[in-house]
Amino acid sequence: MTLRDRIGRRVIPRALVALSTVRWPRRAAAAVRRALGGRARVQLFVAFDDPYSAVAVLGLADRVAGRRAVLAIEPVVERGIPGDPAVDAKRRYAIVDARRLARRDGLELARTEPLAADATAFLAQWAAAAPQGAVRTAFCAAAMRRLWCATDGPVQPHEYAALWRELVGGEPPGDSAGVRDGERRMRRRRLYDTPVAVVHGQWFFAHERLAQVEHRLDELGWTVTA
Amino acid sequence: MSAPRVEFFFSFRSPYSYLAAPRAFALPRHFDVELVFRGVMPMAMRGQAVPLAKRLHTLRDTKREADRLGLPFGRVHDPIGAGALRCLLVGEHAADAGRVEAFVLEASRAIWSRAADVACDGGLRPICERAGLRWEACAAALEDPVLRARVDANTQRLADLRHWGVPVFALGDELFWGQDRIEDLELTLRQAGRQIR
Numbered sequence: 001m002t003l004r005d006r007i008g009r010r011v012i013p014r015a016l017v018a019l020s021t022v023r024w025p026r027r028a029a030a031a032v033r034r035a036l037g038g039r040a041r042v043q044l045f046v047a048f049d050d051p052y053s054a055v056a057v058l059g060l061a062d063r064v065a066g067r068r069a070v071l072a073i074e075p076v077v078e079r080g081i082p083g084d085p086a087v088d089a090k091r092r093y094a095i096v097d098a099r100r101l102a103r104r105d106g107l108e109l110a111r112t113e114p115l116a117a118d119a120t121a122f123l124a125q126w127a128a129a130a131p132q133g134a135v136r137t138a139f140c141a142a143a144m145r146r147l148w149c150a151t152d153g154p155v156q157p158h159e160y161a162a163l164w165r166e167l168v169g170g171e172p173p174g175d176s177a178g179v180r181d182g183e184r185r186m187r188r189r190r191l192y193d194t195p196v197a198v199v200h201g202q203w204f205f206a207h208e209r210l211a212q213v214e215h216r217l218d219e220l221g222w223t224v225t226a
Numbered sequence: 227m228s229a230p231r232v233e234f235f236f237s238f239r240s241p242y243s244y245l246a247a248p249r250a251f252a253l254p255r256h257f258d259v260e261l262v263f264r265g266v267m268p269m270a271m272r273g274q275a276v277p278l279a280k281r282l283h284t285l286r287d288t289k290r291e292a293d294r295l296g297l298p299f300g301r302v303h304d305p306i307g308a309g310a311l312r313c314l315l316v317g318e319h320a321a322d323a324g325r326v327e328a329f330v331l332e333a334s335r336a337i338w339s340r341a342a343d344v345a346c347d348g349g350l351r352p353i354c355e356r357a358g359l360r361w362e363a364c365a366a367a368l369e370d371p372v373l374r375a376r377v378d379a380n381t382q383r384l385a386d387l388r389h390w391g392v393p394v395f396a397l398g399d400e401l402f403w404g405q406d407r408i409e410d411l412e413l414t415l416r417q418a419g420r421q422i423r
Contacts, residue, residue, distance in 0.1 A: 010303050096401075
């Protein structure tokens with residue numbers, strides 16, 4: 001085995017795994033933040049055409065709500081591994097798989113076919129223009145619920161405009177830079193698909209790691225408040 | 227009524243396959259099913275791009291999941307290339323010898339938690355012997371074109387199912403992808419009345 005082989009096959013993976021187990025710096029930072037009255041931050045990158053994102057938004061909105069934590073939703077449109085030959089198969093399988101994951105949380109997916117990114121891009125634009133925090137979370141959760149759990153077939157923007165008026169107020173915005181900013185932040189963190197939850201230095205594919213996100217918040221001291 | 231068949235698509239290069247294997251092989255002990263092991267070539271040896279960010283995330287996430295499942299993980303020796311193929315060939319031989327569970331569990335644990343270099347005989351032989359296999363027969367398996375054809379057929383079978391990753395469980399037309407989807411497969415089997423009481 002050459003030295004290059006040894007480094008690539010053994011040294012780097014082993015070091016990476018070992019480093020991932022070092023918890024104390026983040027715990028210490030979290031303790032300081034809590035002592036100063038700070039909240040935890042769960043940054044969640046989602047796409048409206050992604051059924052896994054619906055599972056993540058609806059699952060995390062509930063799980064984060066009982067803690068001193070902020071769910072910061074970042075809607076994006078562009079996602080996935082560039083040039084991925086399996087992208088169509090993945091998106092078709094995601095419907096079946098997300099349906100099973102949703103049932104674990106007591107939700108039923110109504111949609112049976114994948115959505116095109118273009119068909120839901122307006123929702124990302126709107127959500128990115130909503131104030132970050134409770135208002136954006138409420139709009140995203142309501143829109144995801146309607147999109148994936150209550151409707152099938154073509155997406156009707158006027159139905160979501162009514163949700164916007166009810167939950168955000170006023171008329172839905174036009175084009176906003178928020179989506180492109182979110183996509184830039186996602187790329188900068190080398191996140192390649194949705195839904196991803198970033199929790200104080202660790203990231204998770206949120207739809208399948210809801211319990212682990214909760215565990216991470218517990219570990220950092222932001223436990224469920226009575 | 228015959229037991230339904232569950233096909234278990236596995237790669238020795240996939241740490242998630244390693245995490246899935248103990249629960250996969252336990253399925254016939256809890257459910258009335260026939261488990262069929264299908265060792266497949268690693269994604270990166272099937273011409274699919276695996277970006278660096280994905281590889282790094284997989285290692286970190288596997289460590290978290292391994293801790294949760296109580297499995298050792300971290301002293302890794304990436305078997306991509308000859309190592310993965312050699313394990314696949316011995317895996318086919320082990321299936322013929324009725325030792326596939328022992329071999330797959332032993333080999334994957336050695337790769338992902340003891341940094342065994344399965345590309346060389348010094349790394350593979352003790353694994354085979356601990357799994358109850360004769361080394362001479364395993365060495366012959368490494369050169370056996372029939373076993374190689376079976377590995378290729380398993381890999382093609384996964385492609386025919388229009389799936390790309392591992393571990394995958396196929397129950398009839400239903401696919402379950404991921405070590406953390408075994409609970410969904412188990413639920414489906416329970417609902418079909420296949421749980422052994």
